[in-house]
Amino acid sequence: MRRPFLSAALIAASLFLAVPAGAVPPGVGECMDCHGDKTIEMSLPGGQTVSLYIDLQAYRSSVHGGGSCVTCHADASAPHEKLKKVSCDKCHGDAGKSYAGSAHGKLRAKGITDVPGCDGCHGKHDIRRPKDPVARTFRLNIAATCLRCHKDRALEPRYQHLPDQKLLAAYEQSVHGMASKKSGLLGSAVCVDCHGNHAILPGDQPRSATHRQKIPTMCGKCHPGILDQYERSVHGKGMRAGIAESPVCTDCHGEHTIAKIGDPSSSVSPRNIPKTCSGCHDEEGISTRYALPKKRFSSYMDSFHGIAVEYGMTKAANCSSCHGVHDILPSSDPASTVHKANIPKTCGKCHPNAGPNFAKGAVHVEVSPKKAMGVFAVRLFYTIFITALVILFVLHVGLDLYGRWDRKRSGAPGGKERKP
Amino acid sequence: MPEDDRKDATRDAVEREIDAALKEQVTGLPPDQAEALREKIRLRVRKEVERDLLARTASERRAAARLAREERKKEKQAEEGELFQRFNRNFRFQHVVMFTAVILLIITGMPLKFPNFILSRFVINFWGGIQNSTIVHRIGAGMLIYFMIHHFLYTVLTRDGRRDFWLLIPKPGDAKDIVHNIRHFLGKVPDKPRFGRFSYIEKFDYWAVYWGCIIMIGSGLFLWFESIVLRFLPKYALDVAHEMHSDEAMLATLAIVIWHFYNVHFNPDRFPGTLLWWHGQLSEHEMKEEHPLEYEEILARRAGESAEVTNR
Numbered sequence: 001m002r003r004p005f006l007s008a009a010l011i012a013a014s015l016f017l018a019v020p021a022g023a024v025p026p027g028v029g030e031c032m033d034c035h036g037d038k039t040i041e042m043s044l045p046g047g048q049t050v051s052l053y054i055d056l057q058a059y060r061s062s063v064h065g066g067g068s069c070v071t072c073h074a075d076a077s078a079p080h081e082k083l084k085k086v087s088c089d090k091c092h093g094d095a096g097k098s099y100a101g102s103a104h105g106k107l108r109a110k111g112i113t114d115v116p117g118c119d120g121c122h123g124k125h126d127i128r129r130p131k132d133p134v135a136r137t138f139r140l141n142i143a144a145t146c147l148r149c150h151k152d153r154a155l156e157p158r159y160q161h162l163p164d165q166k167l168l169a170a171y172e173q174s175v176h177g178m179a180s181k182k183s184g185l186l187g188s189a190v191c192v193d194c195h196g197n198h199a200i201l202p203g204d205q206p207r208s209a210t211h212r213q214k215i216p217t218m219c220g221k222c223h224p225g226i227l228d229q230y231e232r233s234v235h236g237k238g239m240r241a242g243i244a245e246s247p248v249c250t251d252c253h254g255e256h257t258i259a260k261i262g263d264p265s266s267s268v269s270p271r272n273i274p275k276t277c278s279g280c281h282d283e284e285g286i287s288t289r290y291a292l293p294k295k296r297f298s299s300y301m302d303s304f305h306g307i308a309v310e311y312g313m314t315k316a317a318n319c320s321s322c323h324g325v326h327d328i329l330p331s332s333d334p335a336s337t338v339h340k341a342n343i344p345k346t347c348g349k350c351h352p353n354a355g356p357n358f359a360k361g362a363v364h365v366e367v368s369p370k371k372a373m374g375v376f377a378v379r380l381f382y383t384i385f386i387t388a389l390v391i392l393f394v395l396h397v398g399l400d401l402y403g404r405w406d407r408k409r410s411g412a413p414g415g416k417e418r419k420p
Numbered sequence: 421m422p423e424d425d426r427k428d429a430t431r432d433a434v435e436r437e438i439d440a441a442l443k444e445q446v447t448g449l450p451p452d453q454a455e456a457l458r459e460k461i462r463l464r465v466r467k468e469v470e471r472d473l474l475a476r477t478a479s480e481r482r483a484a485a486r487l488a489r490e491e492r493k494k495e496k497q498a499e500e501g502e503l504f505q506r507f508n509r510n511f512r513f514q515h516v517v518m519f520t521a522v523i524l525l526i527i528t529g530m531p532l533k534f535p536n537f538i539l540s541r542f543v544i545n546f547w548g549g550i551q552n553s554t555i556v557h558r559i560g561a562g563m564l565i566y567f568m569i570h571h572f573l574y575t576v577l578t579r580d581g582r583r584d585f586w587l588l589i590p591k592p593g594d595a596k597d598i599v600h601n602i603r604h605f606l607g608k609v610p611d612k613p614r615f616g617r618f619s620y621i622e623k624f625d626y627w628a629v630y631w632g633c634i635i636m637i638g639s640g641l642f643l644w645f646e647s648i649v650l651r652f653l654p655k656y657a658l659d660v661a662h663e664m665h666s667d668e669a670m671l672a673t674l675a676i677v678i679w680h681f682y683n684v685h686f687n688p689d690r691f692p693g694t695l696l697w698w699h700g701q702l703s704e705h706e707m708k709e710e711h712p713l714e715y716e717e718i719l720a721r722r723a724g725e726s727a728e729v730t731n732r
Binding site (some may be wrong): 261280301304307308309310312313350351353354355357358359360361362363365367372375378379382383385386389390393394396397399400401402403404406410 | 678
């Protein structure tokens with residue numbers, strides 16, 4: 001009960017003291033006279049209240065803890081009305097500039113306050129270095145910092161262009177998310193590794209770190225060996241040649257949902273690979289545009305390999321078992337795993353002692369007189385044979401039944417007889 | 421010999437017991453009737469006891485049991501008409517092996533031909549996944565191969581096998597039977613054709629299995645031992661084998677489901693099936709109805725035999 005009175009007395013006293021002191025700015029201790037009070041509040045026009053309490057200890061142990069309040073709050077005097085917005089640009093000009101060009105910065109410039117400013121990610125008085133394990137921007141804490149907003153369902157309806165919340169939340173279950181969250185690995189990719197930090201932009205903008213053209217290089221920062229293989233593959237070459245339809249890492253692996261090969265939900269698990277590849281290779285437009293062989297998916301799904309994989313026999317060959325993974329090359333390339341000369345070796349991975357005979361005949365069997373005469377002839381023969389036989393069977397059975405019915409109806413001898 | 425002494429002692433003990441039991445049973449009956457009954461029971465019981473005592477080895481005991489079964493059967497026949505042994509035990513065993521194999525092969529094979537059919541996944545999962553299902557398919561294949569070898573040896577080595585094989589060869593008479601049967605169905609002729617031991621329906625069934633087994637086992641072995649086959653043949657030969665295996669499977673399944681199932685299960689005379697596959701017997705009535713020529717032949721042969729006996 002005494003405190004408000006005490007505060008008021010202090011404020012009144014400091015008024016008398018401050019005026020003669022003139023231009024001398026208040027020290028941290030003076031600010032804490034008021035802001036050290038846990039009950040100090042400010043009421044907003046909406047009726048809510050905001051605590052104005054500042055944890056001195058948190059401030060002291062922050063990266064700016066050695067300074068004083070007025071470094072940032074230059075217009076602070078004791079007592080004071082609402083202060084001006086703090087700008088970090090004075091010291092962190094570069095960061096401020098890249099932030100201004102980011103998706104967040106642009107929206108903020110329009111006056112939307114939901115989007116994070118500096119404090120949204122870094123905190124206010126308790127800012128710590130990114131290397132500090134308790135910092136909001138510490139590698140292992142970044143996902144939580146970003147997802148604080150990006151998983152917030154209340155925000156979703158307000159911003160049309162916000163990426164799908166479920167997808168972003170899926171990061172936590174992805175191989176990268178699990179590695180950082182569950183295993184605590186610093187090397188695992190967190191949000192900022194792919195999206196950048198201050199200059200975050202949606203992936204469809206050319207300047208974005210996650211633009212298609214930049215994705216292989218971006219993933220290659222951590223996966224350089226795979227980037228090297230990819231660059232030499234037909235997909236990598238296509239991408240570098242500026243063909244936008246040529247797949248980059250994320251087209252096969254997914255983005256936030258990236259999972260290990262062994263995970264059944266992964267788009268590159270043995271079970272899902274055929275569907276992932278056929279996303280492009282079974283598409284009429286793409287096959288025609290790049291003169292790719294057609295019916296790759298259907299002919300695979302007709303083979304025992306395809307059916308066995310569909311039923312969950314993961315040791316059966318999927319697309320990548322034969323064609324390779326990041327180093328896929330067209331069969332015309334002598335270095336390709338599916339080049340005629342390399343077929344025995346490739347098949348030999350599963351079929352012991354595979355010899356040159358494996359290469360005699362198509363692997364993706366298309367049943368047509370031109371492509372596979374033998375199979376076509378057998379199928380044609382059986383189609384005719386089965387049809388003819390079934391017609392004869394049904395006729396015979398039908399006539400037998402008709403005869404029985406007819407004889408029974410007319411009471412003729414030889415009708416259905418019962419045992420005596 | 422002590423063994424024989426022991427048996428004699430047992431026999432005497434049994435006889436004493438029989439006498440004691442009979443005394444109680446026959447009191448109250450007139451003396452001549454009592455004597456007749458006494459003699460009848462005495463003979464019957466002694467016969468049983470003697471036979472049992474004489475049986476020295478396991479095989480003898482089994483033979484004795486079989487003899488007893490047959491005697492009982494003969495007694496039954498007096499009531500139900502004579503039973504004709506159509507299929508011997510060996511042949512029935514082959515049939516059981518074959519149909520078990522074929523059922524296993526069909527239910528594990530068809531889901532591979534129709535992976536999108538709604539039940540396929542259920543059937544595969546019934547075995548605990550595709551890995552197990554392929555093993556079951558190979559077990560079925562092994563059984564079918566065994567059946568094929570067994571049947572081949574049966575055909576070559578046994579008298580019944582050789583006789584049946586000759587009788588199963590299609591003859592011009594079968595064509596006549598088909599025409600006759602169709603005319604009968606249409607009501608043009610009142611009587612159905614008079615079949616011998618095997619009608620054209622059964623001949624078709626037999627040769628369909630023969631053809632099916634050769635194609636399925638042949639192409640199946642290609643697929644089973646693909647690495648060995650590909651040492652000698654190009655990949656497209658394997659593709660052809662794969663296609664044949666798949667199409668012939670369809671044909672065999674349809675033949676079984678439509679032709680065989682109708683003729684032995686869904687046909688109104690037979691529905692829902694008989695136990696012929698188990699005991700191998702046909703009643704006199706069924707013989708007259710379905711295999712009249714064979715029936716007459718059997719009777720004629722018997723008449724000839726009894727004539728021989730009387731002539732002797």
